[in-house]
Amino acid sequence: MFEFSEQSRQYQAQLADFMTTHIYPNEENYHQQLAAAPSRFSALPLMDELKAKAREAGLWNLFIPPSLAEFADHDGLSNFDYAPLAEQMGRVLWSPEVFNCNAPDTGNMEVFMKYGNAEQQEQWLKPLLAGEIRSSYAMTEPQVASSDATNIELRIERDGDDYVLNGRKWFITGAMYERCKIFIVMGKSDPDNASRHLQQSQILVPKGTEGLEIVRPLTTLGYDDAPIGHAELRFNNVRVPKENLLLGEGRGFEIAQGRLGPGRIHHCMRLIGAAQRSLELACERVTSRTTFGRELSTHQSVREDIAKSFAEIEMARLLVLKTCKRMDEVGAKGAMDLIAASKISVPIMIQTVIDRCMQMHGAGGLTEDYCMAEAFNYARWCRQADGPDQVHQMALGKQIIKAYTS
Amino acid sequence: MFEFSEQSRQYQAQLADFMTTHIYPNEENYHQQLAAAPSRFSALPLMDELKAKAREAGLWNLFIPPSLAEFADHDGLSNFDYAPLAEQMGRVLWSPEVFNCNAPDTGNMEVFMKYGNAEQQEQWLKPLLAGEIRSSYAMTEPQVASSDATNIELRIERDGDDYVLNGRKWFITGAMYERCKIFIVMGKSDPDNASRHLQQSQILVPKGTEGLEIVRPLTTLGYDDAPIGHAELRFNNVRVPKENLLLGEGRGFEIAQGRLGPGRIHHCMRLIGAAQRSLELACERVTSRTTFGRELSTHQSVREDIAKSFAEIEMARLLVLKTCKRMDEVGAKGAMDLIAASKISVPIMIQTVIDRCMQMHGAGGLTEDYCMAEAFNYARWCRQADGPDQVHQMALGKQIIKAYTS
């Protein structure tokens, strides 16, 4: 039932080793460098060192699937084979970047690989694959329910050989980061088109383009997710050459659809890793602390919480693995029901598990002394990322009702 | 990930066909025959007819694993391959008996196959495998917490060439049933043995033996689960020949251990089928009912309930399948953690799913007009069967804590 490929199993072993040797021992160091950095969104020397090591170890761009293996130094990993690797990376929230496997760059690289032309790939994909620059994907807008992509309002207007952009965006992950150099921007180029799915285009806007204002970093539950961060942006007559258009006018929705499936599932994989680590920490905690004359681990309620958490992590993991398998077999579109099921089940389940693990740590569990509070924020945030759960429940419910009554 | 064997897939198709042709159309008939029967625990003619058809169709004793295939008309089905079959049977609560796959007979037949001697097998196993008689397993006692098997108090004392039994039992499934002919009884033959796991023996007591009093049928949430039922029993100097002992004196605990794993998982499989059917009924319901001017299916909260239920059923199913796979590979003992995880997660999850589906049916959902209320009772009851969930959470929590801290 879980026969990961030989390749995946080798990577799993290597990655576990790398985490133990290079990541866990550097967690405090990472936070210290961040605290001492010139700004919250500076690039950190430690990250560069670790990236070099990861690349040398061949743990690089593992998210690239077989169909796009031409862009990788390996043969490509199926979603199923990649899942346990992403889970491991999820154990330390900042570690995916070490392996060039962090959101939103993985999704953006996919866009370039699938929809970029040769020049766009040369200019942007190449340094992204090399981990030299970072990127952002500008979709969500503050004034509309962006979970319905047809609501997007940012205007992209042709003006001679240029396009001119006007509008607002927010929750633009990575935009604050010093390393970020390029934005993929979704907007409306043909708002009057009779087909609601042909009104959008996606276009490249280099950071620093005149009129592109980075208004502020946003926080969620108090976290700024530095140094990657989430930003609010304003586009005031931002002008870029027509060559910056991706794929063609009116094909923005098509690109958006092609990008979303794996992203949601990658979040789920990483969350499972975060929960698994929280549970392991809780087990350590309850065996090293005594209250009212008994080791915490001997309290029946502690054991119940541990047992339930173990079972829930296992169920979340299995759902994600089945979803991956289906995606590998029939593509994201045919796996829409399972992707939605994962999206609505895994983050809330993981949030609950981590909440329990924090509670077993006493007040300290809520602080920066452990990885749990930040992971809790990640899970909570994923209940909104790529659209609130409710939107996916609506779509999934509709699909299931139809499937079971026709 | 889910490659059921060719054999299993064939049985799945055949069984689905049999359910459609013979079971669903007879659900009302079954209840009518039961209502008209001489007693609540009479054998029903319909059952005999359907059993004959199932046996003819080769859908018989499918629970028998490859290691015991000598007792089957087929090559044996692994737990993994049997799971989807048990799930289908779970869609109609009384249907497993049609296929000679109902609790507690499956577990009892396993005991006879693994621990019975040739004579015991000839006398009891043969007619059980043929579906001619039914059996009961008498473990739980009202006065002690029987989830800890070492608490069992019924006395089995040697007296010449006989054993004499004294004590009480309850929740003895099948004991009320007209067809039930034999009890496997767990008791203490050597209560002073220094080893708490060598004090017990298991012994055969034919129904009708003098001194064996069937006190009353028990209900759970108002259900008597007729005609199979659950009984309270009293053993007043019940005397049986020494040949009725199973395996040997002091080996009762060993037999109990060997019996339990698959039983718990079979319950989970069937519950998943019951929930799946409830969800399908709910989908039909919400597309055929209008309130306040809208078809129920278009209410956002209805879609959310359907979506959550779909995801939860899927997660429960995956956990059970993984548990089966592990049991097939390393045996029930090595899968103890996953068996416990299933036992504590699946019934409560299924109870919640069915509760939602009942609610979508309005008041009618609670009645005998649908299969859901009875299935709800089954799920609720499974949170106590083979020990309350809390006992399994305790054991699992302890095991996980140990595993993650050593």
Next chain:
Amino acid sequence: MFEFSEQSRQYQAQLADFMTTHIYPNEENYHQQLAAAPSRFSALPLMDELKAKAREAGLWNLFIPPSLAEFADHDGLSNFDYAPLAEQMGRVLWSPEVFNCNAPDTGNMEVFMKYGNAEQQEQWLKPLLAGEIRSSYAMTEPQVASSDATNIELRIERDGDDYVLNGRKWFITGAMYERCKIFIVMGKSDPDNASRHLQQSQILVPKGTEGLEIVRPLTTLGYDDAPIGHAELRFNNVRVPKENLLLGEGRGFEIAQGRLGPGRIHHCMRLIGAAQRSLELACERVTSRTTFGRELSTHQSVREDIAKSFAEIEMARLLVLKTCKRMDEVGAKGAMDLIAASKISVPIMIQTVIDRCMQMHGAGGLTEDYCMAEAFNYARWCRQADGPDQVHQMALGKQIIKAYTS
């Protein structure tokens, strides 16, 4: 904050005494008489004896409010003052009848008191107040969502000096009961009236009227709630004289509105009593049972369950008391938000509390040996009674949104 009137406090003491002296000691007796009765819906001698005692003790018709005190032997009790009395009666599900305070007769008596004319009161209200006969209220229909009363389809047609009724009803509480003599039936007398709230009338139909067919008793979660029960009815050209009309043609909706508020709250009060008793039983249980070497009461998870249950019962009770207070001050209409809040919160909370208490009792907790399983069914059933919770959540949500944004 909880200053019950002197009168209420006296009744509370008397009632507690009566429960201890006459009700608890007769619980087993009651079930034995029911089991031995000619039918499931026979009147029981014990009930008559206890009623006589209750009436003699002055614990009679305590549900009657001050505004209708002319019909009582006392000065009338406000909803607030009645609440702790109804709670006590809820501790034994069949006991409210002993005090002539059981559903649906209380609501029906209110209808007669408020809307009946002198003859109707003489003929039906008088024996109802004396506890000599019982009554039913026929509102819900199987084929429509009856939570929206305007959906009701049963036809009431004028024919000379008679009305003729045709249609179906179900979940008609009390209809099966031997003592039940009169039905208050809601139907449409003017289905084409432009106002949807003037189409309905309510009319009296004596049990035994030709054409009134009692199709069958219904069960919920396996319970038939005998001897009172819930029935499915058919009206086939049921003819009654025009004098049987209540209040006037087209005023059925008005009567229904006037009847509903207190009914829902009475259910909540009784449920709180049922939960309180379950909790007390659980406390006794956990101090009298030992597992794995520890008294159950010393397990941390047991204490957590007890603590949570205590707090939840208290919160449910306070919400109901506040609702009562508001109803007493401004009437049911002005307390609509709190009535809905109670209706959607109390039954589900009580169901959860009782579920925990059952679980602490082991498998026995699910049986008829304790009062909990039946109380669980009562709570579950109340999530549908007077309309599914979802309908009340819809109305309450709408009201709150409006209140907070205007």
Next chain:
Amino acid sequence: MFEFSEQSRQYQAQLADFMTTHIYPNEENYHQQLAAAPSRFSALPLMDELKAKAREAGLWNLFIPPSLAEFADHDGLSNFDYAPLAEQMGRVLWSPEVFNCNAPDTGNMEVFMKYGNAEQQEQWLKPLLAGEIRSSYAMTEPQVASSDATNIELRIERDGDDYVLNGRKWFITGAMYERCKIFIVMGKSDPDNASRHLQQSQILVPKGTEGLEIVRPLTTLGYDDAPIGHAELRFNNVRVPKENLLLGEGRGFEIAQGRLGPGRIHHCMRLIGAAQRSLELACERVTSRTTFGRELSTHQSVREDIAKSFAEIEMARLLVLKTCKRMDEVGAKGAMDLIAASKISVPIMIQTVIDRCMQMHGAGGLTEDYCMAEAFNYARWCRQADGPDQVHQMALGKQIIKAYTS
């Protein structure tokens, strides 16, 4: 049932007015001043302005109960009368300080009022009551489960006319704040005393005393709660004169007991205000946003969430009010069960309500643009404050079991 005193009702009206006129319009200003301040823990000019206004308006030290009215400019407010005032202050997390009613100063002032001698009151209580300085209460230690106060390890040793302190503390609220001038420190002066409740003393340590090291601010869920904050402290041979002792050697536990009850309840009151405001914001949100062609407020699931939240807030509020009433009548000790019930029920309930309200706001709900995320953190944090919920569940469960079985 809710007859607040005339005085309380006047304050409620005045306070509502003050919030509308001075607090809500300054929320953005407050955050801007904090962002622009020299440090995260600087005193803000806005706070001083608002305090002056509040004091002038007579909305000052409203937490002082009648028994300590000699210290107030008013007659003292009972817990019951203060509850709706604290609820209103809870609507803006930083606003209690404006009214000199913020934690931990209220509790500290109580300590000074009840246990301080004339000199201690002159030096510290007077400026605290005037809002000129702030204070901290140093109880929790990182290395022991401090919910059991007898675990406290910080040493207080007599040395000539001084006491010398050595040990660690953390989660010391207010310690970071520029205005904070004095610490009340709990430690062990007589660790070998046979009575575990006579080993502790409490002593005053001015901020800036040599050897008192403020190690770092702590965050919970990413929040530093600036400018008040929570700190980790080290006491390295901190020397204070013997006159700084409170009440007497060995009376530290007694003081701790006297301080705790109201504190827990004040947190609950404020949380209810935070939830109430979140619900009001959610109602505004859902009437001003459209998705998939429908105003959010018309979605059934939105209405259900609003309805449930309304009911839950109401239940939490009622439980707190009843607790207050009991405390007013019989003191905190006699209300121990209800205080514990509030402590274990209100924060988790409020956390759930706020979580729903955040979700209805989309991704923005998690940011600093609304008050909800910070309030969510406050609720989560209160599940640990004054000991994890589990400790209170243990104590309450034990008490209830005893009460119901004796």
